[in-house]
Amino acid sequence: MIMEILEKLKELFEKVLEGDVDVSKVSPEARLVEDLDMQSISMLYMALAVEEEYGVKFDNDDFKKIRTVGDIIAKIEAEA
Amino acid sequence: MVVDNKVEAVAEKNAKRENKRSAGQSSGKAAKYDGRHPLFHIKYFPMDMARFVFYICMIGYRIKRHYLNEEAEKKCKWIKGGAVIVANHTAFDDPLYLNSLLWYRRNYYLAGEAVMDQAIKGPLLKSAGCIRIDRNISDINAIRECVRVLKEGFTLNMFPEGGIHKDGDVAEIKKGAILIAVQAGVPIIPVYSEPRKNWIHRRRAVIGEPFEPKKYCAKKFPSMAELNQMNEELLTLIHACEDKYKEVVSEKQ
Numbered sequence: 001m002i003m004e005i006l007e008k009l010k011e012l013f014e015k016v017l018e019g020d021v022d023v024s025k026v027s028p029e030a031r032l033v034e035d036l037d038m039q040s041i042s043m044l045y046m047a048l049a050v051e052e053e054y055g056v057k058f059d060n061d062d063f064k065k066i067r068t069v070g071d072i073i074a075k076i077e078a079e080a
Numbered sequence: 081m082v083v084d085n086k087v088e089a090v091a092e093k094n095a096k097r098e099n100k101r102s103a104g105q106s107s108g109k110a111a112k113y114d115g116r117h118p119l120f121h122i123k124y125f126p127m128d129m130a131r132f133v134f135y136i137c138m139i140g141y142r143i144k145r146h147y148l149n150e151e152a153e154k155k156c157k158w159i160k161g162g163a164v165i166v167a168n169h170t171a172f173d174d175p176l177y178l179n180s181l182l183w184y185r186r187n188y189y190l191a192g193e194a195v196m197d198q199a200i201k202g203p204l205l206k207s208a209g210c211i212r213i214d215r216n217i218s219d220i221n222a223i224r225e226c227v228r229v230l231k232e233g234f235t236l237n238m239f240p241e242g243g244i245h246k247d248g249d250v251a252e253i254k255k256g257a258i259l260i261a262v263q264a265g266v267p268i269i270p271v272y273s274e275p276r277k278n279w280i281h282r283r284r285a286v287i288g289e290p291f292e293p294k295k296y297c298a299k300k301f302p303s304m305a306e307l308n309q310m311n312e313e314l315l316t317l318i319h320a321c322e323d324k325y326k327e328v329v330s331e332k333q
Binding site: 015016021052 | 214217218219220221223254255256259263300301303304305307308
């Protein structure tokens, strides 16, 4: 399940964050800011795209907790 | 049989009403506001009161409007429907000046958490149309609220430079305005407002041609690279407005 979501996330990142994030670095342990160099606008955009794709809803509190790609996968698993 | 006739009559009446409405809109007779609510409405009482009071306060200092070209004048003389108004930020009271420029619309603004969390100022600003944004985090709630008001047909005024630049030079703009406009599916109207020279000076503003992200990229989620391109395009439009302002000033001198 996790790998399935990860693969889909990679596709989504490639489509939406093209030129902003190195998709080859995307793994469950990858940190969004430190490893993937995501800026706040990229994180927002990614969250909106994930919401659209999986029907989950991100909140400001989620942004305080989410640090890695694995955290996004856990959020999707819990809510989707 | 009688019921059928009645249903047909109602359907005919509705169709006529719909035709009349669409004819009014296409002939340019539509109202100066978004067409959904009148200029003043009890539902928006605090917002309308704030607009009225601010306009009265600013009546002597209201902005002098210019347009980039005839096309911009035609499209932006009376802005209808949802739109993001993007302007350069030269002074703390720019929202009041923009309010005098768009006096006929209910304008929403983004305000930082430092102001919006204050006990009296916060609720007052909120009722006057300010949307709270927390600048320390990626505030998705604020983005969602902005998209909602735009989809409802209001205008959102933004200063995408991310701070005040008193000299009036626009070096770069942040991508938030583009992202919000793309998500809401509304145009962006670039405005260049003159930096203040003194307190008794009526400032000028140049309104540019609307930038339609939809025409640029039809996808709901364009790639970040496409967003960057759109941002560059928008910056070029703001620079064009700046050049027009300089032209206007040199003509007057």
